[in-house]
Amino acid sequence: MPLIPKSHPRAKSLFIREKLVTGFDNGLVAKEGLLAHGRGEAFDYLLGEKTSNTAKLAIKAAAAQILLANLVVISINGNIAALCPKEIAKLANTSRAKIEVNLFYVNEKRKQNIIKSLKKNCVKHILGTNPKLSVTLPGLDSARRIVDKNGIFAADVVIVPLEDGDRTLALRKAGKIVITFDLNPLSRTSQTANITIVDNVTRAIDLLNKACKKLSKTNQKILKKIVKDFNNKNNLSNSIIEIRDNLTRRLSNA
Numbered sequence: 001m002p003l004i005p006k007s008h009p010r011a012k013s014l015f016i017r018e019k020l021v022t023g024f025d026n027g028l029v030a031k032e033g034l035l036a037h038g039r040g041e042a043f044d045y046l047l048g049e050k051t052s053n054t055a056k057l058a059i060k061a062a063a064a065q066i067l068l069a070n071l072v073v074i075s076i077n078g079n080i081a082a083l084c085p086k087e088i089a090k091l092a093n094t095s096r097a098k099i100e101v102n103l104f105y106v107n108e109k110r111k112q113n114i115i116k117s118l119k120k121n122c123v124k125h126i127l128g129t130n131p132k133l134s135v136t137l138p139g140l141d142s143a144r145r146i147v148d149k150n151g152i153f154a155a156d157v158v159i160v161p162l163e164d165g166d167r168t169l170a171l172r173k174a175g176k177i178v179i180t181f182d183l184n185p186l187s188r189t190s191q192t193a194n195i196t197i198v199d200n201v202t203r204a205i206d207l208l209n210k211a212c213k214k215l216s217k218t219n220q221k222i223l224k225k226i227v228k229d230f231n232n233k234n235n236l237s238n239s240i241i242e243i244r245d246n247l248t249r250r251l252s253n254a
């Protein structure tokens with residue numbers, strides 16, 4: 001008998017939660033990662049647990065930006081490794097991106113567990129594993145900002161799903177173009193990134209894969225226009241308006 005019946009009204013959300021719990025039991029996810037997921041769930045509820053047109057706009061801009069990049073690196077933490085390792089492997093393939101394990105709560109054992117799990121999911125080359133290639137982003141001294149010389153350090157575009165605000169700012173200061181998935185349009189990460197996809201990463205990652213595929217034959221001029229026309233601040237405001245409208249609808253239905 002499955003623990004969560006498919007007929008449960010909140011089955012999808014509970015399945016995602018289950019992935020995090022399994023990830024925690026398997027030593028991939030930090031305790032704090034479970035709490036961060038809870039914060040995300042709350043915003044997902046307010047957003048109506050669906051991909052909005054606003055998010056779709058950010059996904060298209062992100063795909064164009066990825067296709068224009070010289071070097072894209074996807075930064076992996078425990079939550080992402082637990083939630084969508086296969087989709088990350090696919091994104092790395094379709095966008096010629098590198099994958100780097102970069103943890104907020106540094107823990108060697110957990111890092112090794114994440115690497116093992118990524119390899120199981122067909123990720124062949126993983127950066128952030130060789131201490132000899134570790135460098136600190138210039139002008140920054142916290143241990144959290146240690147990155148791989150051939151990965152985030154060298155990248156022009158960094159994808160940071162479910163990131164912390166401090167680190168997002170550090171990446172921006174280092175001149176990186178930052179793309180993030182973050183359900184909270186108010187978070188520092190959302191506000192600091194160049195392109196914020198306000199959606200559950202478990203829904204949006206496949207859409208980003210599809211958008212990369214769809215735009216892969218598009219010429220650079222058009223790709224550049226897509227990026228130029230995208231305004232992250234406006235897009236975040238529209239996400240906040242969506243939350244407000246969802247709440248207003250609930251008020252009038254009461």
Ligand code: ATP
Nearest residue numbers: 036037040162164165182183184187188189200201
């Ligand atoms: P910040 O440091 O950017 O201000 P925060 O401190 O509120 O944000 P963190 O714990 O640093 O939050 O980062 C986790 C972020 O990831 C949160 O904003 C949360 O809403 C978001 N999040 C959690 N789960 C998901 C998910 N499945 N998809 C997308 N975003 C998620």
Ligand code: MG
Nearest residue numbers: 163164165166
């Ligand atoms: Mg934070």
